[in-house]
Amino acid sequence: MSPSRTDLPLLWTLRALAALAGAITLLIVAFLILEAWPALQTPGLSHFLTDASWFPASTTPQFNLIPMVAGTLAATLGAMLLATPLGIAAALFSRFYAPPAIASWFRRLLELLAGIPSVVYGFWGLVVLTPLIRQWAPPGQSLLAAILILSLMILPTIALLSETALRSIPRAYLQGAAALGLSRWATIRGVALPAAHCGIMSSILLAAGRAIGETMAVLMVAGNIVKVPDSLFAPVRTLTANIALELGYALDGHRAALFVSGLILLALIVLLVSMSDWIMRDDPGTAPEALTQAQVPQHG
Amino acid sequence: MADRIATVFMWGVALLISAVFAWIVGDLLLQGLPHLSWGFLSATPTDAGRAGGILPILVSTLLILAVCMVVAIPLGLGTAVLLSEFGRRNPLFGRLVRYSLDVLAGVPSIVFGLFGNAFFSLYLGMGFSILSGGLTLACMVLPLLIRSSETALRAVPDDYRRAAAALGLPVFATLWRILLPAATPGLIAGLVLGIGRALAETAALLFTSGYVDRMPGSLLDSGRSLSIHIYDLAMNVPGGESNAYASAVVLIMLLLIINALTFRAADRWLHQRITAV
Numbered sequence: 001m002s003p004s005r006t007d008l009p010l011l012w013t014l015r016a017l018a019a020l021a022g023a024i025t026l027l028i029v030a031f032l033i034l035e036a037w038p039a040l041q042t043p044g045l046s047h048f049l050t051d052a053s054w055f056p057a058s059t060t061p062q063f064n065l066i067p068m069v070a071g072t073l074a075a076t077l078g079a080m081l082l083a084t085p086l087g088i089a090a091a092l093f094s095r096f097y098a099p100p101a102i103a104s105w106f107r108r109l110l111e112l113l114a115g116i117p118s119v120v121y122g123f124w125g126l127v128v129l130t131p132l133i134r135q136w137a138p139p140g141q142s143l144l145a146a147i148l149i150l151s152l153m154i155l156p157t158i159a160l161l162s163e164t165a166l167r168s169i170p171r172a173y174l175q176g177a178a179a180l181g182l183s184r185w186a187t188i189r190g191v192a193l194p195a196a197h198c199g200i201m202s203s204i205l206l207a208a209g210r211a212i213g214e215t216m217a218v219l220m221v222a223g224n225i226v227k228v229p230d231s232l233f234a235p236v237r238t239l240t241a242n243i244a245l246e247l248g249y250a251l252d253g254h255r256a257a258l259f260v261s262g263l264i265l266l267a268l269i270v271l272l273v274s275m276s277d278w279i280m281r282d283d284p285g286t287a288p289e290a291l292t293q294a295q296v297p298q299h300g
Numbered sequence: 301m302a303d304r305i306a307t308v309f310m311w312g313v314a315l316l317i318s319a320v321f322a323w324i325v326g327d328l329l330l331q332g333l334p335h336l337s338w339g340f341l342s343a344t345p346t347d348a349g350r351a352g353g354i355l356p357i358l359v360s361t362l363l364i365l366a367v368c369m370v371v372a373i374p375l376g377l378g379t380a381v382l383l384s385e386f387g388r389r390n391p392l393f394g395r396l397v398r399y400s401l402d403v404l405a406g407v408p409s410i411v412f413g414l415f416g417n418a419f420f421s422l423y424l425g426m427g428f429s430i431l432s433g434g435l436t437l438a439c440m441v442l443p444l445l446i447r448s449s450e451t452a453l454r455a456v457p458d459d460y461r462r463a464a465a466a467l468g469l470p471v472f473a474t475l476w477r478i479l480l481p482a483a484t485p486g487l488i489a490g491l492v493l494g495i496g497r498a499l500a501e502t503a504a505l506l507f508t509s510g511y512v513d514r515m516p517g518s519l520l521d522s523g524r525s526l527s528i529h530i531y532d533l534a535m536n537v538p539g540g541e542s543n544a545y546a547s548a549v550v551l552i553m554l555l556l557i558i559n560a561l562t563f564r565a566a567d568r569w570l571h572q573r574i575t576a577v
Binding site: 007010011013014015017018019021022023024025026028031032034035086090092096097098106109110112116119120123124126128152155183184185186206212213214216219240244247258259262265266269270272273277 | 302303305306307309310311313314316317318320321323324327328374375376378379381382383386393396397400401402403404405406407408409410411412413414415417418419423439442446470471472496499500501502503506507527528530531534535541544545548551552555
């Protein structure tokens with residue numbers, strides 16, 4: 001639209017609103033750095049890797065974040081290993097295997113799974129899943145429980161976004177495969193997956209971002225012991241859980257250290273989002289707007 | 301042969317996912333519904349939440365949601381209109397705003413909690429309050445609202461814009477009378493997603509709206525949201541499990557009801573606007 005003179009106030013109002021919305025990200029980064037600054041200066045960044053352990057509130061505070069970083073990475077990688085094949089299989093099922101009626105029901109079920117609040121997943125994991133794991137190998141609240149719950153939470157993301165990518169494959173590709181007499185599996189392996197691989201990769205990266213950032217569900221099932229996990233049944237504490245557990249009583253240097261871990265989380269997410277953007281930019285098949293986080297209802 | 305194995309595998313995965321879904325929902329309903337009653341919804345919690353109901357918690361939840369939406373809707377709609385209708389006039393500005401929103405969409409909720417605690421609660425002096433929690437949530441749902449509203453506005457055919465321009469309608473009238481009504485279903489769908497995200501949120505509220513389970517007297521009082529109530533009962537209150545189950549059922553039902561109601565309202569509103577004009 002081309003606004004006339006009388007419309008200028010409206011245009012400037014809209015610009016102000018947009019500038020405000022865009023500035024929120026800057027404000028967040030600025031306040032995280034501002035609050036983290038004391039810890040970045042006096043202990044210095046290297047202390048977060050080289051200190052003996054995590055005793056942030058003692059008189060000689062120690063700020064080793066390695067156990068939490070290890071916990072976050074172990075839980076995220078485990079969940080990705082489990083949820084990626086299952087999520088892609090679910091997308092293939094709803095696109096190529098299920099009859100139309102079942103496919104639409106299955107899609108709705110995935111959307112419902114995606115919409116269950118993370119605190120409810122955590123609660124279910126705490127009262128149902130961890131007792132089952134405890135019978136097998138105590139203490140139950142463990143890396144394994146975190147991996148299982150996280151997989152359940154990111155599976156709908158991978159499945160729904162991959163399905164969108166599979167749906168946007170040009171019809172001619174599939175008709176060509178049919179004309180060649182390819183079997184269903186050969187069509188999927190030879191045509192559908194290669195054609196949609198950018199969208200699928202992007203969905204996996206977005207899901208990884210969600211797994212890294214997830215707080216409540218992991219906090220409730222992982223046991224939260226500050227120690228690099230040595231087995232699947234060992235309790236772990238993630239970066240996010242560490243913030244949620246300690247910010248309530250953290251003061252001075254301790255509080256600043258928690259904001260440093262917030263900055264680390266933010267950096268990881270920016271990296272993943274940029275990688276996902278970059279993959280989608282090179283994708284000839286799907287429009288960039290077709291795949292965004294906004295399309296899947298998110299866990300809190 | 302490979303084809304048959306693949307078929308069995310896909311059906312197996314679909315069955316597995318459906319079974320886990322049934323397990324979660326069935327467990328919540330079986331354990332939660334028996335504790336659910338009018339008394340539970342209309343009583344105040346006693347004994348740290350083990351007994352009594354959730355009335356103040358429901359009120360706090362709705363107040364937090366209201367603050368969040370009152371701030372996020374105008375901000376989100378304004379930004380979306382600018383990006384979709386006037387984006388071409390200033391492409392660099394649009395690209396910057398959009399990139400910033402993409403990053404914002406990926407920020408983990410606990411990081412929003414850190415920011416809300418530092419900025420709204422301490423720097424702006426709101427303390428642990430419903431206002432602080434609601435504003436933090438507004439930042440969080442904003443990218444979702446903007447992205448969906450922009451998509452909805454872009455889906456309105458360009459003929460509508462040309463026809464309005466040919467009639468000499470001012471921009472404001474074009475927006476208010478034509479584009480926004482035509483985009484309403486998409487706008488509402490985005491709104492529902494935003495409300496769902498805000499209702500489900502826990503981590504961002506832990507250190508902004510706080511834990512207090514009394515009835516809030518004003519927006520500057522601390523108020524405990526339903527999601528935090530579930531977390532607190534499950535983790536910090538031994539014996540709070542049955543009320544946590546009931547609260548989880550209430551939360552999920554609230555999400556479903558809002559979902560259904562808004563879609564119906566959107567239908568009716570759209571019908572009126574089009575027949576009235």
